[in-house]
Amino acid sequence: MKLDIxxxxxxxxxxxxxxxxxxxxxxxxxKKIGIIDLTRGELGTRGTAESRDEESEVxxxxxxxxxxxxxxxxxxxxxxxxxxxxxxxxxxxxFKPDIVLCNAIEDRHIDHAKGSQLVxxxxxxxxxxxxxxxxxxxxxxxxxxxxKHVYHYIQWKNLEPDFVVDVSGxxxxxxxxxxAYKTQFYDSKSKAPExxxxxxxxxxxxxxxxxxxxxxxxxxxxxxxxxxRNIAVNSLYDLK
Numbered sequence: 001m002k003l004d005i006x007x008x009x010x011x012x013x014x015x016x017x018x019x020x021x022x023x024x025x026x027x028x029x030x031k032k033i034g035i036i037d038l039t040r041g042e043l044g045t046r047g048t049a050e051s052r053d054e055e056s057e058v059x060x061x062x063x064x065x066x067x068x069x070x071x072x073x074x075x076x077x078x079x080x081x082x083x084x085x086x087x088x089x090x091x092x093x094x095f096k097p098d099i100v101l102c103n104a105i106e107d108r109h110i111d112h113a114k115g116s117q118l119v120x121x122x123x124x125x126x127x128x129x130x131x132x133x134x135x136x137x138x139x140x141x142x143x144x145x146x147x148k149h150v151y152h153y154i155q156w157k158n159l160e161p162d163f164v165v166d167v168s169g170x171x172x173x174x175x176x177x178x179x180a181y182k183t184q185f186y187d188s189k190s191k192a193p194e195x196x197x198x199x200x201x202x203x204x205x206x207x208x209x210x211x212x213x214x215x216x217x218x219x220x221x222x223x224x225x226x227x228x229r230n231i232a233v234n235s236l237y238d239l240k
Contacts (some may be wrong), residue, residue: 001067003095006100007023007034010078010111012041013184014103015153018103018155021221024170024173025075025169031034034067035071036068037068038070039075046191046198053070055184071087079114088119089122089133090142094142098148100147102115107155107172108156116152124146151229152225153225160226161226162227164224165224167215168219168221176231186199186203188200210222
């Protein structure tokens with residue numbers, strides 16, 4: 001199954017928080033999109049790996065993605081080495097995405113930057129002819145494949161975006177997908193320990209950040225991304 005966009009997250013809910021509205025918009029435009037979570041978030045203060053598995057399935061259905069899977073790498077101990085890179089190369093070659101979205105290049109959680117670099121490096125390696133890979137559910141050796149673009153969504157830190165996507169009309173879908181992670185986010189009745197993302201302030205910030213990014217480009221809501229290379233356009237009229 002070839003995908004148009006493949007979104008990676010170090011933890012379940014990273015993708016929803018970072019680019020959920022962008023994915024919802026592209027799905028509405030007919031694009032085929034998948035999500036790969038690198039870990040199960042098993043070290044999270046709230047919830048369990050099992051509960052997060054269930055929540056991620058619900059969120060995937062809300063967004064309408066074509067597939068979602070989990071690499072089951074170690075939460076908190078992500079390693080950017082050959083073993084982990086090869087496993088991601090297999091996934092990139094299997095789904096052949098034109099665009100890859102991944103974690104913020106710098107962030108509060110140590111797994112975010114590490115996951116970001118791991119995915120970026122794997123995208124490069126996936127295009128090398130002399131790296132041989134086989135996928136368990138495929139016949140024969142995989143062909144090299146390098147995504148055309150790798151973009152990084154923005155997470156906890158307010159990084160300066162290289163571009164902002166107009167996601168007006170898709171914030172409700174994003175919030176539904178985010179709040180599918182019931183163990184992780186604000187619940188006035190929960191007796192679980194409070195975390196930086198479980199406060200009402202954090203949930204509210206998802207919306208006001210999108211409004212602020214939207215303000216910067218003259219629309220209602222926006223999601224920001226950073227790019228690894230200069231962004232090319234055919235004409236000045238491509239710019240909004």
